[in-house]
Amino acid sequence: MFEIHDLQVRYGAIEALKGISLEVNEGExxxxxxxxxxxxxxxxxxxxxxxRAYRGKIVLNGADITRAPAQSRVKKGLxxxxxxxxxxxxxxxxxxLQLGAYLHHDKAKNTKTLEQVFQRFPRLADRRRQLxxxxxxxxxxxxxxxRALMNQPKVLLLDExxxxxxxxxxxxxxxxxxxxxxxxxxxxxxEQNAHMALQIAHRAYVIETxxxxxxxxxxxxxxxxxxxxxxxGG
Amino acid sequence: xxxxxxxxxxxxxxxxxxxxxxxxxxxIYGIIQLINFAHGDIFMVGAFVGYAGMTTLRLNFxxxxxxxxxxxxxxxxxxxxxxxxxxxxxxxxxxxITAIGMSFLLEYTMMYFVGPDPRAYPALPDFMRATxxxxxxxxITGAQILILAVxxxxxxxxxxxxxxxxxxxxxxxxxxxxxAARLQGINVDTTISFTFxxxxxxxxAAGVLVGVYYNSINPLMGILPGLKAFVAAVLGGIxxxxxxxxxxxxxxxxxxxxxxxxFSSWKDAVVFAILILILILKPSGLxxxxxxxxx
Numbered sequence: 405m406f407e408i409h410d411l412q413v414r415y416g417a418i419e420a421l422k423g424i425s426l427e428v429n430e431g432e433x434x435x436x437x438x439x440x441x442x443x444x445x446x447x448x449x450x451x452x453x454x455x456r457a458y459r460g461k462i463v464l465n466g467a468d469i470t471r472a473p474a475q476s477r478v479k480k481g482l483x484x485x486x487x488x489x490x491x492x493x494x495x496x497x498x499x500x501l502q503l504g505a506y507l508h509h510d511k512a513k514n515t516k517t518l519e520q521v522f523q524r525f526p527r528l529a530d531r532r533r534q535l536x537x538x539x540x541x542x543x544x545x546x547x548x549x550x551r552a553l554m555n556q557p558k559v560l561l562l563d564e565x566x567x568x569x570x571x572x573x574x575x576x577x578x579x580x581x582x583x584x585x586x587x588x589x590x591x592x593x594x595e596q597n598a599h600m601a602l603q604i605a606h607r608a609y610v611i612e613t614x615x616x617x618x619x620x621x622x623x624x625x626x627x628x629x630x631x632x633x634x635x636x637g638g
Numbered sequence: 639x640x641x642x643x644x645x646x647x648x649x650x651x652x653x654x655x656x657x658x659x660x661x662x663x664x665x666i667y668g669i670i671q672l673i674n675f676a677h678g679d680i681f682m683v684g685a686f687v688g689y690a691g692m693t694t695l696r697l698n699f700x701x702x703x704x705x706x707x708x709x710x711x712x713x714x715x716x717x718x719x720x721x722x723x724x725x726x727x728x729x730x731x732x733x734x735i736t737a738i739g740m741s742f743l744l745e746y747t748m749m750y751f752v753g754p755d756p757r758a759y760p761a762l763p764d765f766m767r768a769t770x771x772x773x774x775x776x777x778i779t780g781a782q783i784l785i786l787a788v789x790x791x792x793x794x795x796x797x798x799x800x801x802x803x804x805x806x807x808x809x810x811x812x813x814x815x816x817x818a819a820r821l822q823g824i825n826v827d828t829t830i831s832f833t834f835x836x837x838x839x840x841x842x843a844a845g846v847l848v849g850v851y852y853n854s855i856n857p858l859m860g861i862l863p864g865l866k867a868f869v870a871a872v873l874g875g876i877x878x879x880x881x882x883x884x885x886x887x888x889x890x891x892x893x894x895x896x897x898x899x900x901f902s903s904w905k906d907a908v909v910f911a912i913l914i915l916i917l918i919l920k921p922s923g924l925x926x927x928x929x930x931x932x933x
Contacts (some may be wrong), residue, residue: 454817478823491819492811503811506804507823555823 405430405590406451406482408495408561411460412451413443420446422614423460427557433581435601435622437635438611444594445487447611448561451592452484453477466558467565481558484564487594489548493537497528500536500547504554514554521550524580542573549580559590566597578604598635602626610635640775645898646891651782651851653890654789658844659867660874660882661712661796662714662837668813668877669833671730675737676717676866679744680838684710684845685759685855686748692760699762699850703788706842714838715831723827741860748857756856759849785847792843793883796836800879813877862906866893869913875923884924 406428413421421443438444449455451462462470464482472480492500501521505514522529525546531539537545541575545565552560562581566574574597582604585591595601597633602608602622610618610631618630625631659681668672684706691702720739725733761767766780800806808829811819816826848863849855870889874881889909897905916923 405900452821454820473825474820475823475825484821486818486821490815490821492814492818494814495807495810499807503819503822503824506808551822629698 405465406592407461407463408447408451409445409461409463410485411450411462411626412458413446413455414458418564420614424611424614424616426616426619428590428592430590431585431588432607433593433605435583435593435605435608436611437595437598437601437608439635440596441613442611443614444596444611445563448484448563448592451477451561452482478555482561483552483555483557483559483560485545485548485552485563487546487563487567489508489541491536491539491544491547491551493535495536496533497504497536497539497547498532500551501528501532501554504551506555506623508554508556517554517556521553521606524553524583525550541568542577545569545577546580547572549577549584553584557589559592560584562591562593564594564596566595566600574600587634598631599626602631602636640773644776644893645894646874647776647778647782648898649891649894650887651785651890652894653887654786655844655847655851655886656863656867656870656890657883657886658789658840658847659863660870660886661793661879662841663868663871664874664876664879664882665809665833665837667871668831668879669809670722670733670736672722672733673735673868673876674837675864676740676744677837677841678800678860678862678867679741679748680710680714680717680860681841681845681848681864682855682857682860683713683744684842685856685859686752686845687842688846688849689757689759689855699766701845703846706846707839708842710842710845711835711839714834714841717838718831718834720906723830745857745860751802752857754857756854759853759855762850763776781850785851788843788847792840796840796879799836805829809833828926866906866909869909872913872923875926878923878925881923882923 408424408426408602410423410425411421418437424447425550426436436444436447446455453472457470461468464480469480492503501518509516527543527551528546531543536544540546565577565581569577579584580602581591581593593601593605602625605622608619608622608625609616618625659677663674666672672739687709688702688706691697691705692699697705717740721736722733725736762781766784768780770778772778783804800809808819808824811822811824812826812829820826866889867886871887874885875887893905893909893913896908898902
């Protein structure tokens with residue numbers, strides 16, 4: 405459903421991605437784990453069209469989107485929840501969610517999607533008039549995810565949803581990710597928290613300094629010595 | 639006391655013009671962090687288009703105003719596309735210098751066509767020249783009422799667009815976080831174009847109003863009001879729309895008061911003294927929050 409072939413990305417002379425390939429099948433949760441600076445965020449930013457691919461191919465539903473502008477990727481159903489949530493701080497929760505439906509003009513459908521988002525994140529419903537910048541980190545993560553859901557994604561890209569959150573909240577967020585996936589959305593999850601990510605993912609890729617070094621079933625990777633040593637604290 | 643009230647009325651009219659120009663400065667800064675130094679010259683072009691509308695084309699005041707607004711709207715979009723968009727990924731300084739160059743280009747292109755001498759603005763129809771006497775010493779002119787009415791209408795329209803329309807929300811989103819806006823499917827380039835369109839349209843309207851108010855226009859008339867409107871935008875907090883309104887009215891008020899009490903030759907100096915003071919005391923402006931620079 406979503407494929408990356410031999411993707412290279414450069415920032416000036418620095419090679420951020422040295423040719424990575426990965427694949428996410430319909431209905432899967434795939435996780436991309438790795439240390440800080442390994443190239444996880446670059447992978448997602450390039451997938452969404454915020455960075456330019458130097459070489460390689462990005463394919464969504466069989467269509468080559470490597471050079472497509474960001475908004476057309478969103479239109480095709482590739483939606484990202486960026487690292488650090490990036491909610492619009494000076495807009496209300498409701499306005500943030502409405503912006504998530506920017507490309508969707510069917511008002512009745514949008515209202516229905518909004519109800520579903522509020523069902524999934526009741527706390528957002530309580531705070532709908534509040535400015536997004538005044539929300540706690542966990543609430544902002546929920547808002548960023550809710551905003552992405554307003555876009556009715558086919559493939560949801562999540563960049564470090566656990567970042568900076570208390571363990572209990574991380575659990576909550578991850579169970580919501582699983583629920584979103586079970587409701588039919590394909591998920592590519594980028595995480596430093598390998599432990600949690602491997603628990604909910606079907607398959608996983610491990611990235612190190614711009615190269616995929618390992619891949620396989622999430623449960624098998626969680627048991628492998630290399631992953632245990634490098635990412636799961638022994 | 640009566641003189642004070644009279645000066646405040648005059649200040650309100652002048653201030654609303656500054657506010658219209660300052661709104662464009664602040665919106666454009668808000669969305670691409672550019673002080674568009676050509677903005678004052680778009681205002682000048684507006685004044686001349688309005689003049690041409692009322693003289694050469696024999697249109698009435700409102701049709702000429704509309705013509706100036708539309709021309710400046712298109713000019714603003716064109717300038718952004720041709721001069722600023724290719725520099726989107728360059729340093730802010732490069733764009734700033736381009737804006738200064740664009741400013742000279744507009745000034746001297748206009749001078750080439752109309753000559754450097756000032757022209758008298760066409761007289762308004764009688765009903766707009768009527769004056770209302772409140773007391774013997776307090777007089778409101780028809781032109782002042784017209785200026786206030788036009789500017790306030792445009793300001794309300796702007797607020798409605800920015801608050802409630804789809805493109806208005808996109809503008810706010812892009813100004814707060816362009817990358818996050820892209821991830822919602824917002825076309826950032828279109829949104830920036832739209833911002834230039836609205837800001838330049840307001841400047842065009844202000845140009846016609848200044849022509850009506852001061853009765854005289856020339857190709858360099860945009861420089862000083864442009865700079866003062868820039869001071870107004872900084873005073874209110876650059877990038878903040880209500881701040882531009884507040885700053886515009888304050889600068890207009892201060893300027894007329896200083897002039898009205900016999901210090902006419904000091905009125906410009908006082909405005910720029912305000913700029914220096916605000917930059918020392920509260921660089922983020924009256925309505926701005928002090929944000930620490932992220933490193």
